[in-house]
Amino acid sequence: MKRTILMVSAMALLAGCGKSTDAPKTETAAPAAVAAPTSGINPATMDTAVRAEDDTYRHMNGKWLDSFEIPADKARYGSFTKLADDAEQQLRELIEASAANAEAKPNTEPQQIGDLYKSFMDEAGVEAAGLKAIDSSLSTIDAMADKSGIPGLMAGLSTTGVGTPFVPFVHQDNKDSTKYVVDLYQYGLGLPDRDYYLKDTDKYRESRTGYVAHIEKMLTLAGDKDAAKKAKAVFALETALAKEQWDKVANRDPVKTYNKVELSKLDALAPGFDFKAWFTGAGMAGKLDYVIVSQPTYITGFAKLLQSQPLDAWKAYFKWKVIAEFAPYLPKAFVDENFAFYGTALRGIPENRPRWKRGVELVETSIGESLGKLYVEKHFPPANKARMEALVKNLLEAYKQSIDTLDWMSPETKKEAQAKLAKFAPKIGYPNKWKDYSKLVISGNDLLGNVARANAYAYQFELAKLGTPIDREEWGMTPQTVNAYYNPEKNEIVFPAAILQPPFFNAAADDAVNYGGIGAVIGHEISHGFDDQGAQYDGDGNLRQWFSEADLKNFKAKTAALVAQYAAFEPVKGYHVNGELTLGENVADNSGLTIAYKAYKISLGGKPAPEIDGLSGEQRFYLGWAQVWQGKDREAEAIRRLTVDPHSPPSVRGDATLVNQAGFYDAFSVKEGDKMYVAPEKRVSIW
Known part of the structure; x- marks a missing residue:
């Protein structure tokens, strides 16, 4: 029972929270001598033959784009993927340690994590089990004598995760x-x-x-x-x-x-x-x-x-849905055919991921917060959370100041916007309370049964919310997810621990690159509260028009211009960016970067930024933005994402956002005749 929420990228796991626990303990190293901050910009990826004034994205990432080969088991690769790969390896170590724990008691986190992984890695057991665990569902469908049983069948399938x-x-x-x-x-x-x-x-x-x-x-x-x-x-x-x-x-x-x-x-x-x-x-x-x-x-x-x-058509359809849902957990012939279509044919991926990676994914999607608790204890220093809290505070202050200076918004609507901003709820790193999986039965030799029970457990967890107060401590992502999101219903911005690493957040770097990276991500999520969707919700999470009619007209004119601007991009021949589908993310990118730049300026306290590696603070800020969107897609995947993904492709996000930023023109002395130049009257500035 998953609910779509506004996010930086398309990767998302939805999980919940359960009984309260103390904040996780974290391993910390001994204090080290304070070193001079680095620029945080990676020169090894840059193509200096391309001027930033002509293509900032390629200037920052050109060498990487020309030389990097997407791994055979992936449809795309970029900054998000690199961090996700690193986290995946860390999770594997935690999971395998749990699997090796012979003394783990039943229904405890080590037992559940270890046995779920073992059940997936037991290929011989999976082959021997065949389709036994879904035979009863298939037989029930075959036995339907008329359509009167379809509503009950559909409901029952939904409770076990079948679409x-x-x-x-x-x-x-x-x-x-x-x-x-x-x-x-x-x-x-x-x-x-x-x-x-x-x-x-x-x-x-x-x-x-x-x-x-x-x-x-x-x-x-x-x-x-x-x-x-x-x-x-x-x-x-x-x-x-x-x-x-x-x-x-x-x-x-x-x-x-x-x-x-x-x-x-x-x-x-x-x-x-x-x-x-x-x-x-x-x-x-x-x-x-x-x-x-x-x-x-x-x-x-x-x-x-x-x-x-x-x-007969409906019976065939429902049988297909059952088989398709559980295909990744069936014998090898099913897994291979499932990947051949959904991996290779639809997304262009030559090879399936190693089995251990798919096993880690199963643990993450089934009992993700149990795994997240271990991840945070091992890999998330308290200093990262403290610095993030300061960044979020600065971004919110910059947004507050920005609202007051808008020339297209009336005082009445500004008052409403400020009221909403004041109610934003930031969440950083990990939940204050963790979801309780203690009643979920996991067996070390029953993969399909484990998957079905985990799906049913997730369904019942959601169902149990009906008639209860809103749980505002619940998270929609696990701490190990390389992502972030804004939820308009709770008016919250959420930043899991795993994204708080370079290139998004570099504790050793000067603030410029961090404001251009994680600062812009923070600004992006705040901006979702004021994009074309989020702006329709008030500070309490209610769908309510708080814009005046005149301001709403101004807002729609600006968003229409942004739709047209992005729709001009054609990343794959014959396939343009859908400016309407990607509008919310494009608003958040543009507004988030604008606000992050203002916050960076606030952080300087009126002092000039240091020059590092021949780059000014302002240049490092915008290169930091281009750096985080480093990424490549296989063509089939690019087409799929242009169809279904509300985010623009990485190269578009890297460059299209910059041409609307007044500070960018100053930082790189961009002038008429440069390829990144857009006439002032055609630049789109919203928040």
Whole structure:
């Protein structure tokens, strides 16, 4: 039951918090002599033959871009990936130590971490188990005599993590942030997005053909003698669902997707679908008076398809969903075929990751905060948290000052903006309380059972929130996640421990590069509270228009200009950046960098920045920004992300943001005729 939140990058794990514990103990080294700060800029990656005035991103990263080969088991690589790889190795050491602990007691964190990993690494056991753990689900589907059992089936599948045509999400009610509510959200496609089914490009046509062949192969491996016919039926059904689904731009609109429906009126929205049976199977009966239907027309369209599509097509579809969900944990033939399509065909990745890496990922996604507690104890110095707290304080102060100077916003709206800013809740490093997994049963020789139980545990954890006070201590990421996010419903900005490392945060470096790196990340997350989505929520997390009509008109004019500016970029021939889909992230990048620069200036206290390695403080600030977006994508992955990812590609983020920054022009003396030059009247400045 995952809920999308605004983030710096697309990597995200959603976890929760449980019983309170003391703050983790941290290993610290003996004090060392204080050294002069370094610039924090890596000259080895730079291409000095390219001027910063013409292409700052390539100037900073050109040598790396020309020489670095993406590892065979990855679709992309960059600063985020490097830190994630480092964290992954650290996590492996922690996990293997737990696995080697023969004295771990049942249902303790060492036992759960160690046995979950061991169950994944036991390849012989996985081969011997075959499909036994999902045979009962497949048999239940085969035994359905009519469509009356489908609502209960869908609900039951959702409780174990299997995707169905719509799924429930528990989160705060967008118009009453004091209570939890359930959203019904469109789902159930096997390709990355509806565009893959509906748009006519060579890549999408190739993906469609490959997908049908992939379904057939997987069903054949599962022993289905009519796999070819069923694969075509599944694809036809998913295509029909895709035609009913809303696109990603429409789904970004929190007002359009907030449709409060009383339970008694759901039958009218979806005639013929037994919602009573669904709520009972989903464990929600008697716990709700209403739900939020994110895409009402889709639910209606789905109900029509339920009636019009034959039972055999639906049975094939649900069998496919069960097999697809558990494919990474089935015998090798299933794993290899699953990767051949989802890894190689869709994303261009030549090789699957080593099994140990996939085992670490399973532990992270299943019991991530237990692992995070160990990670923080070993790898997160208290000094990093203290310095981050100071940076966040400076960024918030810079934002406060910036709001007061806006020339396009009225005093009344500025007052509302300041009120929201004052209620921001920063979270740094790790949760104050950790999630309790003690009731989750993990066995060292039952991989599929472990996965199903972990999925069910996560589902029940979310379900248990209904009717309880909002838990404002809960985190949406684990400490070991290289990422950050803003949650508009809690009006919080969250920075996990793992991102607080170079190039984002360098404790040995001068402040300029840190403000251009982690400072801009902090500013980015603050700015999400004021982007085209976040600005529709007030400081308490309620969906409410607090802009005046005139200010809203000014704001929309500025965001429209940013949409057009980014839509001009064509990272892959024939595939442009979707300026509307990426608008929120682009606003956050531009505003976050602007605010970080102001905060950097505040931190200098009126004194000039030191020159280090021939670079001024202002130049190091902007190169620090370009440095953190160092990254490369395989072409298939780039196309996929241009379709589904609300973030612009790394090269676009590195350069496009800079051309709107007044300080950038001063730092590098950018003038008319330089390739990075944009006329002042065409630059977009929002916050």
